[in-house]
Amino acid sequence: MDILVLGAGAWGTALAISAGQRQRVTLWARDAAQAAAMAAQGENAHYLPGHRLPAGVRVASRAEGEPRALAQRHDLVIVATPMAALRQMLVEVAGCGRPVAWLCKGFEAPVSHPYGLLGHEVRAEVAPQLAAGALSGPSFAQEVAGGQPTALVAASDSAPVRDALVAAFHGPAMRVYVNEDLAGVEVGGAVKNVLAIATGLCDGLALGLNARAALITRGLAEMTRLGAALGARPETFMGLSGLGDLVLTATGDLSRNRRVGLLLAQGRSLQQAVDSLGHVAEGVYSARTVLERARRLGIEMPIAAGVVDLLDGRTSPHDAVAALMGRDPAAERG
Numbered sequence: 603m604d605i606l607v608l609g610a611g612a613w614g615t616a617l618a619i620s621a622g623q624r625q626r627v628t629l630w631a632r633d634a635a636q637a638a639a640m641a642a643q644g645e646n647a648h649y650l651p652g653h654r655l656p657a658g659v660r661v662a663s664r665a666e667g668e669p670r671a672l673a674q675r676h677d678l679v680i681v682a683t684p685m686a687a688l689r690q691m692l693v694e695v696a697g698c699g700r701p702v703a704w705l706c707k708g709f710e711a712p713v714s715h716p717y718g719l720l721g722h723e724v725r726a727e728v729a730p731q732l733a734a735g736a737l738s739g740p741s742f743a744q745e746v747a748g749g750q751p752t753a754l755v756a757a758s759d760s761a762p763v764r765d766a767l768v769a770a771f772h773g774p775a776m777r778v779y780v781n782e783d784l785a786g787v788e789v790g791g792a793v794k795n796v797l798a799i800a801t802g803l804c805d806g807l808a809l810g811l812n813a814r815a816a817l818i819t820r821g822l823a824e825m826t827r828l829g830a831a832l833g834a835r836p837e838t839f840m841g842l843s844g845l846g847d848l849v850l851t852a853t854g855d856l857s858r859n860r861r862v863g864l865l866l867a868q869g870r871s872l873q874q875a876v877d878s879l880g881h882v883a884e885g886v887y888s889a890r891t892v893l894e895r896a897r898r899l900g901i902e903m904p905i906a907a908g909v910v911d912l913l914d915g916r917t918s919p920h921d922a923v924a925a926l927m928g929r930d931p932a933a934e935r936g
């Protein structure tokens with residue numbers, strides 16, 4: 603199988619390394635200099651140092667071809683950019699006639715609406731004919747690149763897209779489950795990043811394990827409420843892209859979103875926290891949209907609201923926690 607991975611950050615590179623053990627993979631970087639360095643060094647020293655590219659992975663940039671022309675020469679196209687570049691990449695591959703899946707987890711910044719869109723909503727605007735979906739689930743790039751066992755979920759309303767993702771990535775160290783609930787899988791991936799900022803904050807303030815478990819559980823309830831209102835199936839949130847990715851990202855120190863929360867708790871500014879990562883932390887860019895979409899749907903998301911107040915500088919880490927604990931008693935419901 604020939605796979606095109608558009609975007610050579612940590613996650614695109616890790617999946618290329620994983621699939622490249624068995625398949626032919628083209629790993630495309632927008633930056634020609636980065637592509638040249640990767641080809642020369644046999645690794646992505648900038649975004650994923652310490653992991654060799656296997657022989658099945660070939661590096662490319664625009665010098666080798668524009669995304670649509672390249673896509674037409676492959677069996678499956680993976681968009682591995684951050685959410686901010688998904689629209690542009692879908693425009694570039696629209697009409698390629700190949701199954702397409704994105705890896706990004708978030709809501710787009712509000713560009714075409716008063717609120718940001720999920721990936722499948724962007725697809726509906728710019729490439730409605732494209733057979734497409736998302737590959738999601740609990741998966742730190744470093745562990746996948748190192749061949750450690752991982753389970754993912756291939757979500758799409760198109761069976762050929764789901765099948766292509768399984769054929770491409772299912773292997774000895776990676777199980778790929780399928781799910782038709784693309785909206786649910788996308789909401790899980792987007793909201794867990796916002797909640798991971800909250801648990802990073804909680805742990806950075808040394809509030810304890812009880813507090814962290816409470817945040818994860820009530821965060822899952824917020825995620826499920828928003829997802830159901832956006833047309834997702836509630837049971838999707840008990841799966842890999844919901845609870846699974848929430849637990850991983852909220853508790854795992856490899857998470858960039860969690861690290862943002864930890865750094866804010868130490869008194870760093872948001873700008874300092876973001877700059878120190880060197881990678882995208884999608885929760886920072888999705889949090890306001892999560893809250894705006896919840897507001898329009900009449901959904902309460904107090905944890906997400908606390909994260910937005912903190913990111914916007916309206917509250918301090920301690921006051922954000924106090925506001926959550928000071929809420930009125932309530933029944934425990936979804």
Ligand SMILES: NC(=O)C1=CN([C@@H]2O[C@H](COP(=O)(O)OP(=O)(O)OC[C@H]3O[C@@H](n4cnc5c(N)ncnc54)[C@H](O)[C@@H]3O)[C@@H](O)[C@H]2O)C=CC1
Pocket residue numbers: 608609610611612613614631632633649682683684685686687690705706707708741742743744880881882884
């Ligand atoms: N790193 C991880 O463990 C995982 C990341 N993800 C998601 O995958 C997405 C990408 O994450 P990472 O690879 O970790 O980010 P990263 O910060 O390591 O790399 C981002 C890459 O995207 C490229 N890029 C940015 N704008 C672009 C554009 N307009 N056109 C082409 N390339 C562009 C950058 O040059 C860079 O190579 C994010 O949405 C993230 O939430 C999902 C699962 C795991």
Ligand SMILES: O=C(CO)COP(=O)(O)O
Pocket residue numbers: 707739740741742795798847850851856857858859860882883884
């Ligand atoms: O999505 C991820 C793991 O599944 C990666 O999370 P971070 O972007 O917070 O590192």
